[in-house]
Amino acid sequence: MVDKIKNYIAEVEKFTASTQEEVENFRIKFLGQKGILKEFFAEFKNVPNESKKEFGQTINELKTAAQDKVNELREALESKLEENGVYGDLTRPGEPVEIGSRHPISIVKNQIIEIFSNIGFNVSEGPEMEDDWHNFTALNLPEYHPARDMQDTFFIQTDPEEILLRTHTSSVQVRYMEDNQPPIRTISPGRVFRNEAISARSHCIFHQVEGLYIDKGVSFADLKQTLLYFTKQLFGKSKIRLRPSYFPFTEPSAEVDIYWGLETETDYRITKGTGWLEIMGCGMVDPNVLKNCNIDPNEYSGFAFGMGIERIAMLLYQISDIRMFYENDVRFLNQFKSVL
Template sequence: MIERLKTLESEALEAIQTSDDKKALEQVRIRYLGKKGAITEVLRGMGQLSAEERPVVGQKANEVRERIQEELAKKAEVFEQAELEQRLANEEIDVTLPGRPMNQGSTHPLTAVVEEIEDIFIGLGFEVTEGPEVETDYYNFEMINLPPNHPARDMQDSFYISDDTLLRTQTSPVQARTLQKHEGEGPVRIICPGKVYRRDEDDATHSHQFMQIEGLYVDENVRMSDLKGIFDTFVKQYFGRDREIRLRPSFFPFTEPSAEIDVTCGICAGEGCRICKQSGWIEVLGSGMVHPRVLELNGFDPDVYSGFAFGMGVERFAMLKYGIDDIRHFYTNDTRFLSQFQHL
């Protein structure tokens, strides 16, 4: 049996060396070390040996098995290394080639306008305050002097969720909530940016959803001249130092007196053109002195405190500043449009 084991060892080592691939190498392993392999058959015949021969044959069989296993492992490593080298050759990367450019996003023009307006008003002493977009009728209308069945509600065709809950039609509820938090003690200087919702026609100048910034300044001895001074400064910083403003009488149920604020047309410099309908002026926002009833409803003494409020559409300011002719561009996610504002 010793000679048989030596012969099997020699045959197995030669077969290992001549194996061409992993599949052939596995066949060699099965042939010599498998359950029905040649080495196993030798071990099964050890029962016919004498007690003195068994340890000698068993030791030799283990030596042969270990030698064959070692050579199998070495040959398998050779095949694995060859496969790795082939794969690396096939997957070779030319590191000198230029990389693929990554498209970078940019700030949305409406976001840029909101941030610019916020910066200006923060510099004028205002704070930025936000509130919920789903509001109660109480804050959205009643606390700004629009009780149920008030005819001015018809100006805002609203999205109601329930009889007392709706998507806010303006950011005025934030003003009411802030006034109530101050519990009748001024001063209050805030601007309220955010989305608002109205069932407007979907055309080039209207949208059912749009951005608005409202502001409120309440303190002792606040006058209409303060309102004009604030907005003269704001317009010059936002549109340019050559722009002028004017106030026109208007009506809003939450301010008295009320005024529309116009700015000189940036196309014709106030001379008159098609854009400003030959007037030289473009309307940009509504404003006025806070109605005494609004102060009273929200806990302020109108005999002690006064103030002014204003509201502006962010889309309108963006359209005027960047020459955009259709409000729908802001919400269609067209990258051809948005890519024009990567400098913001």
């Protein structure tokens, strides 16, 4: 009988388990109410007196070995489960990390910034919530000026002063001129807001990059050469034209067109069969704007220009609907993974 118990002890020592269910079955087999140990304890009364001591010690050895084995296996399995809960299944193959992508608006904005940085322009930024002075009055748009109607404005408060969402990043240029003296050479990229109907060609939120150069002896020829350099760098187009236009804060003012060409059906469609495409507005800074910013217009002159980033991106990537930039459609954004 003692030899039989010792065989069970050897079996206990060799036992291993990979699940909690196997451990529980092992426990029931040896330590349960109808288990092996219960049977041996029941046989104890039938053992001769001279063998009772050895028999009892061997049973207790089996009981201790079985209980220790159960505890050991339970701790090991629980530790493994906890590790999997924190780190997942460490034996599982790794999942590929998908390459992210920049938004096309960010891509084009960074390209524009880099082009102008190469010719000495720095980057200036300002608040999206503006006051009337920086957004309108300082830019030669006094109260009740009819040109204010050109920009449908989101007003946030009107008392005690008018606070609004900026309608252009020209307000950043005003702030920059207030804090810096010429020579000034800066571009102001940022988000702007206008209370316009949303369609395939327009949105109430869009992005602009506006440039400003002020120094002694700045002429319209300097403006034209700067814009020609820009269009060559960004579009690879070397032919531009400037058409007379009107902006309250520049005089004279012009719209800038590039010759896109008529090589494909798309070219005919986006240029309406003319081959020319409008990309931005520009002009010489009005002397009143310089005065409002404490810059002497008799000593300094300058030029300014501004373009919509969405319009440029739509041209570069042949995107037909401006709303696609704001819908966060992964299918659309994944197309720009290979673009830095």
